[in-house]
Amino acid sequence: MSAHPNGYIKPELMACCGAREIKNHHVVIVGTGFPAMSANIAKHTHAPDAILMQESGVVDARPKRPALSVGDPCLNPGAAMVGNLLDIMGMFLQAGWVDVGFLSGSQVDKFGNINTTAIGDYEHPKTRLPGSGGANPIGSLAKKTLIIALHDKRRLAERVDFITTPGYIDGNGARERWGLPANTGPECIITNKAILRFDKTTGEACLESYHPGHSIDEIRENTPWDLKILENVHETEPPTERELEVIRKILDPHRMISIYEKRGYV
Amino acid sequence: MSAHPNGYIKPELMACCGAREIKNHHVVIVGTGFPAMSANIAKHTHAPDAILMQESGVVDARPKRPALSVGDPCLNPGAAMVGNLLDIMGMFLQAGWVDVGFLSGSQVDKFGNINTTAIGDYEHPKTRLPGSGGANPIGSLAKKTLIIALHDKRRLAERVDFITTPGYIDGNGARERWGLPANTGPECIITNKAILRFDKTTGEACLESYHPGHSIDEIRENTPWDLKILENVHETEPPTERELEVIRKILDPHRMISIYEKRGYV
């Protein structure tokens, strides 16, 4: 299964990287899979008072099985609030109450722009993707957006084919010029090889840490732009014993997370 | 109590005049007192499917006692819907679903403008009144507004001191010019002496019918503008036996309506 010390698999490491971005009392908008796992690791470790919400209308759910969608039946009973889409996207997200959002996409570029609309030309796409859904407003309005991506030259891009969700757009203050709220935007890209953190001035994703077993050179080779290396670049801290215990004993005893290995997260 | 044939008192006649303006299936926004009485007379006679609502958030209440305010406790149990102020004022009234609204005021002028803000100069008023509340949006947005007023030269005016709620403003298409929705506005003023119906072209209230016991001359004398008389002017039809039965046996067995006699509705 895994050659990593501590016996972890890459999706577990990535989920822990996400968890560490969440502070106690943060309000976090989550989807399914990784984001939910990350947020729940945080809740069970250093951020017990973090509040999770799903865009469908749910706050602080107590699901008894892993939710397979943000509208999953298991999110209803036990939640602190079950309202509607506008309660979450309008009253909480647009009004500036959401600290952390998670996003992923078929393409992510160096400014953290995300494409979930179409690969190729919009009018005659090679692949028609689902569209924005909640991604654009989360990327526009959450204080910190964490982007999950596979680290290869197909998923990462110098420029996405279609900007569905704004990162730093074309960098250097573009968000502010467009009128997006201050102190919002992508925080980092968590890939299967590294954490790329955004330079808030230039808007570019730069290498902050490489996961155990990966090298800076390998990462540069697999990044389709001239990747800047942060001064304090270092190896990503592997999952702690406690984090792994939370994942395996509490959150995911059936190891559903291993499905991400099949999707290339190795 | 009453010198009228049929033994009715003036507030009963006025309530019946209001009821007759309500058609079956009309959606009616009501307050307390007269308007509630009128709408309920209609529901018990020719308009059983009329829907009554209160601005506080209530649709189709089943009060077991007369409501003393539009937020009265008795409006909650049994209603078809109990939401909030914006459900009623936004989702139903502003969105164009309300057919009939009732209004009254300390001053009403010939264009149906109503003052519930201040008597005298706004900055240094002789009497500070409550303000608009729901009156302005009802007068702005209900398809038909029915105005209840005492017929004297203090309550009726050539021009109100302060337009809190728009009637036809200064007449002749002023509502349209201001952007108020088409086919809205005051329908008539129901006074203790007469029904004055609005000419939709000029926006002026004109005499349509005089209540039994009153004359056109008396009404003109007590109206502070040069009152036009409609061609088909006639005596107001007194309450029918059925209407009085509904009022006295079903809606108001304690004859609370007689309180309006003390307020001058004679």
Added chain:
Amino acid sequence: MTKVMTTKEAISQFVNDNDFLFIGGYVCRPPFAAIHEIIRQGKKNLTITRSNAADDFDMLIGAGLVRRFIGTFLSLGVYGLGRCFRRSIEKGIPHKIEVEEYTNLSLPMMLMAGSFGMPFVPVRDMVGTDLMNIKSFMGENKFKLIDSPFDGKPTLLVPALNPDVAIIHVQQADKFGNAQMWGIGGDCKVGANAAKKVIVSCERIVDRDVIGKDPSRTIVPSFKVVAVVEEPFGAHPGYTPGFYDTDFGFGYQYQQASNTVEGFHAFLKEWVYDIPDRKAYTQHYIQKFGYGPFKKLEAAFDYSFPVSYAY
């Protein structure tokens, strides 16, 4: 005045070719019985809208009934991309639909604006992205970017939407149309109230007095409703809180079938065209998969605490 009728009658009387439809649901409570009936009756040239569309929208597109889609997202969730949606856009099968793209913030805000009689509404998303560069059938009225008259800041305005008909599925309604819902709401309340007419599909028709025992659960009042249909199991393969769970296995079967045009048509034949109504659908489900799997979808018994509105 009762508005109770069959789904067949409701769709036949109140949904017309070329209509603009809001179809409620968010995994939760898709009005699938009505959607199948729309397909059976072959209503054409529809414009459809909802935030986060799923298998129901995919099916309407695959059946060739959709001309325009005002949307934010269309996917089969855990099963991946919507196959019919992709074929329509990528290959024009059965024809290419026109898509006006918004987001899960802007679209429900537009429906809210419609439900509240507002002409437009400001939203804080979409700016700086290609969602502003693509405009379809709404053209220049897709949005307007203005300088706020209050503080001069760039402000995006999106227009109100007022569908011709809204179709929603809820837990309960009375025969007059007062509709009650609990659990995940999606954009159901704003979408229904934005529409000129509402068709209410529900798990159970209850007495008016039951509505009156808990009137704060009502999301649409009777006077907006033109038809009330009792359709137990009416949201399957989606779920209704308190009634039945999502049918994940069936969702997977739809995805598998819709992978090919032939598979999709065979699916429609089996589950829609050869089926007269939701009763027959449920019977077919039980015959095919067994009563056990059907019964397993049924919700557990776990009731809330009652409250009082008395004084």
Added chain:
Amino acid sequence: MTKVMTTKEAISQFVNDNDFLFIGGYVCRPPFAAIHEIIRQGKKNLTITRSNAADDFDMLIGAGLVRRFIGTFLSLGVYGLGRCFRRSIEKGIPHKIEVEEYTNLSLPMMLMAGSFGMPFVPVRDMVGTDLMNIKSFMGENKFKLIDSPFDGKPTLLVPALNPDVAIIHVQQADKFGNAQMWGIGGDCKVGANAAKKVIVSCERIVDRDVIGKDPSRTIVPSFKVVAVVEEPFGAHPGYTPGFYDTDFGFGYQYQQASNTVEGFHAFLKEWVYDIPDRKAYTQHYIQKFGYGPFKKLEAAFDYSFPVSYAY
């Protein structure tokens, strides 16, 4: 992390002089325990807002704590005009408050805009009236009349409001602040969610699991709430659905007392200044009027049907 504290602590910690307060209620659920505490603590220069203000606002004005009122209406309902409000405006007693006048449509829309992070919101009322000719402390930002960029029609925009603190009274909340309400809502949900901080006063504190049994009743989630106070009878002389009726007799007494400055101050002394908290208030009520009249206010027993959110 519990936020449970006394009303005294909540007002002392979270309400400051010069604050902008939203105070919920609409005959239904005025947070009177908190209002009395604000008066006891003598918080000054307040700006207060709510659609349809009543005796509670009148009392704050009479007590001299209000500088500005963003309002639509202030009256004592069946008892007529608000005496302290009139004295303030007509005679400057204790001082003349500044009033920014809106309506029961525009003001809750402005609070909704605030709760939704919208900069402003279009409304269809107010135009053509003197409400447009009078502007107080909001000046040119009271409203803007623009030509709609969509169709050129005149459109009124009113700005979002974001109070510093909202104070609401609801039926129940948990110790984290998840607040649940049923019955007449007024502008309580939008007002509370528009504020930067929310103080939740409630009839009873319930377990988090009770909230989770019926999460669609929640109107404010915990993360917006800074204080939770259990104050049974806390809305008196207003009412709380399911708990107690409006006290019409007491309302009449307030009107009679407030007819004169002396009467108003005697009323404040008896019911506010000489009373440390709501328990003492309730005890004083029972001592003065008898347990019978107190008990008579208690709501009848008439529960709703429970519902299930299970799957």
